[in-house]
Amino acid sequence: MIIIKDVSKQYGSFSVLNNINLEFINGVYGLLAPNGAGKTTLIKMLATLISPSKGEILYCGENILDMDEGYRTLLGYLPQQFGYYKNYSPKQYLLYLAALKGIGKKEAVNIITELLDKVALSDVMNKKMKKFSGGMIQRVGIAQALLNDPKILILDEPTAGLDPKERARFRHLLSELARDRLVIISTHIVSDIESIANEVIMIKNQQILYKDSVEKICASLEGQVYEASIRYEQLDEFRTRYVVLSEKQERGNMRVRFIHKEKPETEWQPVTPHLEDVFLYEYRDEIEVEV
Numbered sequence: 594m595i596i597i598k599d600v601s602k603q604y605g606s607f608s609v610l611n612n613i614n615l616e617f618i619n620g621v622y623g624l625l626a627p628n629g630a631g632k633t634t635l636i637k638m639l640a641t642l643i644s645p646s647k648g649e650i651l652y653c654g655e656n657i658l659d660m661d662e663g664y665r666t667l668l669g670y671l672p673q674q675f676g677y678y679k680n681y682s683p684k685q686y687l688l689y690l691a692a693l694k695g696i697g698k699k700e701a702v703n704i705i706t707e708l709l710d711k712v713a714l715s716d717v718m719n720k721k722m723k724k725f726s727g728g729m730i731q732r733v734g735i736a737q738a739l740l741n742d743p744k745i746l747i748l749d750e751p752t753a754g755l756d757p758k759e760r761a762r763f764r765h766l767l768s769e770l771a772r773d774r775l776v777i778i779s780t781h782i783v784s785d786i787e788s789i790a791n792e793v794i795m796i797k798n799q800q801i802l803y804k805d806s807v808e809k810i811c812a813s814l815e816g817q818v819y820e821a822s823i824r825y826e827q828l829d830e831f832r833t834r835y836v837v838l839s840e841k842q843e844r845g846n847m848r849v850r851f852i853h854k855e856k857p858e859t860e861w862q863p864v865t866p867h868l869e870d871v872f873l874y875e876y877r878d879e880i881e882v883e884v
């Protein structure tokens with residue numbers, strides 16, 4: 594179990610995270626926030642690549658910085674950009690990393706064969722990675738993070754640049770990997786974690802905004818999300834009056850999805866809030882709403 598206790602991180606006078614308290618037990622935790630909110634900073638602290646300016650991170654009661662190598666053997670980490678050699682095959686690359694980690698060749702071959710099967714790359718294990726798709730490279734990245742069979746797997750924006758099919762495959766793989774380990778995954782894409790995270794953590798203004806199940810986070814907007822059909826000419830005024838979450842064309846009209854906290858108009862249709870609604874609402878000043 595990992596406990597983040599009163600952790601703050603500053604770069605000079607610039608504060609990225611302020612007095613963060615979190616607990617991770619098991620399963621998938623989704624760290625969800627727009628770019629620049631501090632996800633990578635938090636993840637790098639969890640991976641002991643940087644240290645907190647204040648506070649501490651504990652694993653089973655012990656400061657992870659004091660555990661040193663003892664902690665790193667428990668940890669599998671996929672950084673936002675991981676370095677690989679494109680002229681290597683996945684097998685060559687993983688054998689090289691295994692050697693660096695001091696795993697004997699025979700054992701490494703067995704582990705790597707099993708891992709490449711797990712990430713569905715067995716058929717290309719001897720092919721040079723230069724022709725691989727983004728999804729295939731990310732799966733090699735997952736395989737390298739799993740080399741030491743870590744109890745804790747930390748993935749920083751692992752789905753960046755992947756197409757929807759590759760994202761779906763990735764989600765399946767992650768829920769499988771989380772059966773017997775702690776998985777922390779950072780993303781700014783709601784659908785990456787909505788269906789697989791046991792808990793979602795959202796960061797805003799350097800602090801934790803939510804740490805809860807998707808269901809409970811969505812309940813924060815219960816009874817406040819509506820859809821309505823309006824004429825195209827009404828759109829500008831509608832946008833100024835309500836927080837519009839999405840807009841789409843529908844038979845000559847506009848279908849808008851929006852937030853309203855007071856008494857609704859009778860023609861509006863109340864809808865069940867989704868995590869995407871909470872994300873767009875909470876970060877409305879930080880992200881461009883895609884229409």
Ligand SMILES: Nc1ncnc2c1ncn2[C@@H]1O[C@H](COP(=O)(O)OP(=O)(O)OP(=O)(O)O)[C@@H](O)[C@H]1O
Nearest residue numbers: 604607609626627628629630631632633634635750
């Ligand atoms: N070494 C550093 N020195 C100064 N500022 C930094 C440093 N690293 C990060 N920052 C700043 O801290 C803030 C948070 O960065 P961080 O990379 O943690 O965000 P993020 O949520 O992971 O976003 P992204 O997905 O874009 O990396 C940003 O404003 C960034 O510019």
